[in-house]
Amino acid sequence: MLALEVRNIGKVFVEDHKETVALDDVNFTIAEDEFVCLVGPSGCGKSTMLRIIAGLETATSGEVLFEDKPIKGPTPKVAMVFQLFGLLPWKTALENVEVPLEVLGVPKAKRAETAMEYLKMVHLDGFEDTYPHDLSGGMKQRVGIARALALKPEILLMDEPFSSLDELTAKTLRDLVLSIWRKRDEPPNSVVMVSHNVEEAVYVADRVIVMSPRPGRIIGEVKIDVPRPRYEHRRDERYFQLVDEVMEILQNGNHKQ
Amino acid sequence: MRGYVLKAVGGFALVVALAVLIGNVSPYPEVKSLPFHALSTVTRIFVTLVISVLWGVSFGILAATNRTASIIITPIVDLLQSIPILGYFPLVIGFLFSWGAFGIELSIILLLFTSMAWAVFFGVIGAVKAIPTNVIDASNSFRIRGWRYTRHVVIPAITPAIIAGANLAWSDGWFFMIAAEYIQYKSSVVVPPSGGVGMLLAKAAYEWKDMNMAVILLVFITTLVIVVNSLTWHKLMERANMGTFKPIIHIGLSGVGKLGSQGQSWLDFRNIQAPKAFSAIWQRIEKYSRQERITAGVAALVIILYIVSGEFHRLPTMQMIQEAFSAPPGERAATMPLLVVLTMGRLTTAYLISLVIAIGLGVLAAENKLAASIIYPIYDVGQGVPILALFPVIYLGITPLVGSERIALEITCIMMLVLDMIWYMFINITSAVKNIPTDIKEVANLFGFKGIKRITHIIVPSILPAIVTGSILSWGTGWNTIIFSEYLPSTEPGVPAISVPGIGSFLDEAGYVYGNTILLVFILVVISVIVLGMEILIWRRLLRKFEKFKVEV
Numbered sequence: 001m002l003a004l005e006v007r008n009i010g011k012v013f014v015e016d017h018k019e020t021v022a023l024d025d026v027n028f029t030i031a032e033d034e035f036v037c038l039v040g041p042s043g044c045g046k047s048t049m050l051r052i053i054a055g056l057e058t059a060t061s062g063e064v065l066f067e068d069k070p071i072k073g074p075t076p077k078v079a080m081v082f083q084l085f086g087l088l089p090w091k092t093a094l095e096n097v098e099v100p101l102e103v104l105g106v107p108k109a110k111r112a113e114t115a116m117e118y119l120k121m122v123h124l125d126g127f128e129d130t131y132p133h134d135l136s137g138g139m140k141q142r143v144g145i146a147r148a149l150a151l152k153p154e155i156l157l158m159d160e161p162f163s164s165l166d167e168l169t170a171k172t173l174r175d176l177v178l179s180i181w182r183k184r185d186e187p188p189n190s191v192v193m194v195s196h197n198v199e200e201a202v203y204v205a206d207r208v209i210v211m212s213p214r215p216g217r218i219i220g221e222v223k224i225d226v227p228r229p230r231y232e233h234r235r236d237e238r239y240f241q242l243v244d245e246v247m248e249i250l251q252n253g254n255h256k257q
Numbered sequence: 258m259r260g261y262v263l264k265a266v267g268g269f270a271l272v273v274a275l276a277v278l279i280g281n282v283s284p285y286p287e288v289k290s291l292p293f294h295a296l297s298t299v300t301r302i303f304v305t306l307v308i309s310v311l312w313g314v315s316f317g318i319l320a321a322t323n324r325t326a327s328i329i330i331t332p333i334v335d336l337l338q339s340i341p342i343l344g345y346f347p348l349v350i351g352f353l354f355s356w357g358a359f360g361i362e363l364s365i366i367l368l369l370f371t372s373m374a375w376a377v378f379f380g381v382i383g384a385v386k387a388i389p390t391n392v393i394d395a396s397n398s399f400r401i402r403g404w405r406y407t408r409h410v411v412i413p414a415i416t417p418a419i420i421a422g423a424n425l426a427w428s429d430g431w432f433f434m435i436a437a438e439y440i441q442y443k444s445s446v447v448v449p450p451s452g453g454v455g456m457l458l459a460k461a462a463y464e465w466k467d468m469n470m471a472v473i474l475l476v477f478i479t480t481l482v483i484v485v486n487s488l489t490w491h492k493l494m495e496r497a498n499m500g501t502f503k504p505i506i507h508i509g510l511s512g513v514g515k516l517g518s519q520g521q522s523w524l525d526f527r528n529i530q531a532p533k534a535f536s537a538i539w540q541r542i543e544k545y546s547r548q549e550r551i552t553a554g555v556a557a558l559v560i561i562l563y564i565v566s567g568e569f570h571r572l573p574t575m576q577m578i579q580e581a582f583s584a585p586p587g588e589r590a591a592t593m594p595l596l597v598v599l600t601m602g603r604l605t606t607a608y609l610i611s612l613v614i615a616i617g618l619g620v621l622a623a624e625n626k627l628a629a630s631i632i633y634p635i636y637d638v639g640q641g642v643p644i645l646a647l648f649p650v651i652y653l654g655i656t657p658l659v660g661s662e663r664i665a666l667e668i669t670c671i672m673m674l675v676l677d678m679i680w681y682m683f684i685n686i687t688s689a690v691k692n693i694p695t696d697i698k699e700v701a702n703l704f705g706f707k708g709i710k711r712i713t714h715i716i717v718p719s720i721l722p723a724i725v726t727g728s729i730l731s732w733g734t735g736w737n738t739i740i741f742s743e744y745l746p747s748t749e750p751g752v753p754a755i756s757v758p759g760i761g762s763f764l765d766e767a768g769y770v771y772g773n774t775i776l777l778v779f780i781l782v783v784i785s786v787i788v789l790g791m792e793i794l795i796w797r798r799l800l801r802k803f804e805k806f807k808v809e810v
């Protein structure tokens with residue numbers, strides 16, 4: 001079952017009458033229950049690709065199919081977690097999670113209950129009335145994750161969600177997201193994550209899609225067959241082999257093709 | 258809360274007691290009703306403030322969010338703002354005065370509005386544009402749109418800017434109050450029918466020539482303003498401090514010494530949002546697209562033609578233009594280049610004095626905690642002094658000292674300009690000094706920069722962009738003040754007004770004394786050309802040059 005299909009996506013930015021090709025004929029699919037990671041050097045258009053999937057940006061050519069229909073704009077079934085969190089500073093942790101629910105028309109009492117439930121899921125209970133200013137980076141991202149999950153999305157998009165956090169916090173949050181994703185009966189089913197950290201990508205993903213520098217093209221794909229939970233296999237030889245394989249494609253392109 | 262009520266009652270009682278006391282000892286019948294004059298002025302400024310905020314917020318949001326609206330609104334507002342306010346005022350009041358008492362009140366509010374409206378407008382635009390991309394993306398991604406977006410994102414994001422802008426507008430209102438409540442128009446003086454403290458002060462200085470009364474009234478006005486400020490703005494700023502985009506915009510506003518962090522609102526400079534309003538003006542100074550420049554040009558032309566044709570019900574013919582230049586004071590139009598040079602001389606002198614003092618004080622505040630604890634309160638109290646009101650007082654005080662009215666006016670004019678210009682320099686430099694990031698200071702310490710080296714290599718370069726911004730604002734306000742301060746109106750029949758030769762006093766004569774509209778428009782065009790010319794030739798270049806020195810946030 002396909003959750004998402006990216007077809008011939010091209011994106012050209014025009015600024016000061018100068019055209020920059022950010023994405024060039026990008027094709028890939030995401031299966032249901034799959035965790036896919038897009039890696040590439042900075043400026044390769046991987047974030048742009050994610051923003052197109054989220055409906056935040058429109059592609060110059062091609063289309064993204066979700067449930068067999070092209071994505072035209074943001075939908076609650078595809079939720080996003082941002083690198084710089086994107087929290088509203090004048091709303092408490094709880095209120096930040098509540099606002100998107102308000103958009104969905106969830107009644108007030110139910111909103112608070114749902115928001116609280118997801119804050120608990122990301123281990124932030126006790127901080128529901130705290131403003132973002134007084135939360136650490138890791139806690140802010142927990143709010144960001146809770147906000148996205150509270151929508152019960154089919155697909156969770158994450159744009160370098162851990163790159164502005166310290167390594168220890170990033171590790172904890174990675175495992176938290178993985179454990180939530182692995183609960184089969186709970187959304188999200190699929191996750192698409194953008195990263196420039198190869199070890200992180202191999203650690204979380206079922207499949208790593210490698211992109212080239214501008215213009216962004218897909219230059220390789222590596223299936224990650226390390227068993228889960230990965231925490232127990234993080235010292236396996238296979239893990240390091242796969243990291244090297246992705247690295248090799250990033251540095252020298254894909255010679256296998 | 259109880260403390261606040263006590264403070265409010267106390268402040269109110271102090272102002273009323275002072276007003277009653279002054280009224281009782283005053284030999285002038287008009288001053289006896291000082292409390293009502295004060296109430297009248299406060300009401301007038303407050304009404305204008307409400308109008309300014311409503312206008313600034315609605316048009317600001319519109320201009321910041323809608324591209325088409327921005328292309329039309331922003332250049333027009335920018336243009337109106339860069340023409341000295343007191344200059345284009347005579348164009349409208351002649352018409353409004355014909356409506357009687359209501360028309361006079363309305364024209365005063367209009368004059369106040371033209372000086373108060375900009376701060377909120379540019380503040381709002383700046384704040385809307387400062388909403389970080391990740392927040393916009395997040396809102397968009399979670400489909401927070403339309404009214405919800407306005408309510409949850411835009412309004413909270415612009416609240417501090419509204420409050421800061423309203424605060425600046427309020428100060429501007431007091432600044433221009435004395436000019437607005439005492440208008441000389443075609444050889445008679447127009448004062449508000451409902452009275453006002455600005456009118457009383459102007460009368461004390463110009464008509465009664467009573468130095469003591471003028472000083473007493475000035476002290477009263479300053480007390481009134483400071484009491485109102487401490488009861489309203491300080492409280493509001495404190496509230497508004499919550500929930501700006503701190504993690505992103507916050508650049509180590511460390512407060513002054515330990516004062517800021519102990520919650521003493523009076524000295525808590527973290528709450529002063531003024532730099533944000535200024536950053537909005539900074540943004541407007543950045544270059545426009547060609548499309549916007551063209552719109553601005555067309556808009557300017559339409560406005561000028563409209564005003565001129567409105568006055569005459571048809572476009573001026575060549576003959577009318579010739580008449581305008583031969584009717585008084587048009588026969589002196591040939592001397593205009595000289596007048597411009599004289600005025601530029603005054604402005605330059607005042608600018609250089611302000612620059613040196615403001616940089617000196619700014620650096621001192623940066624380097625010395627004790628000095629900072631003395632200088633920063635000046636920043637706070639300074640906001641409360643209606644500087645334009647000092648004009649008659651300084652003039653009256655200086656005249657006996659120098660013996661000549663002209664020389665006294667010349668000195669007063671430059672002092673007025675300094676007092677006016679230095680405020681903008683000071684506000685920009687001190688906020689920049691406070692914003693020097695700790696790591697830059699630490700780098701300086703680490704590599705052993707001390708004394709002069711530290712000032713020339715660390716402090717001054719980090720405040721250079723602020724100096725440029727401050728300079729632009731100083732010159733802008735200077736052009737406004739020059740129109741008021743080169744010319745001292747006279748109310749006694751047969752006694753000519755005292756003026757120093759300059760383009761400002763020439764404009765006053767054309768506009769207020771002779772009502773020579775065509776000449777007035779011509780002078781305005783000349784001034785606008787000079788202002789825009791300086792902006793393009795000097796300030797924009799400097800801004801672009803120093804842009805890369807700006808400390809990355």
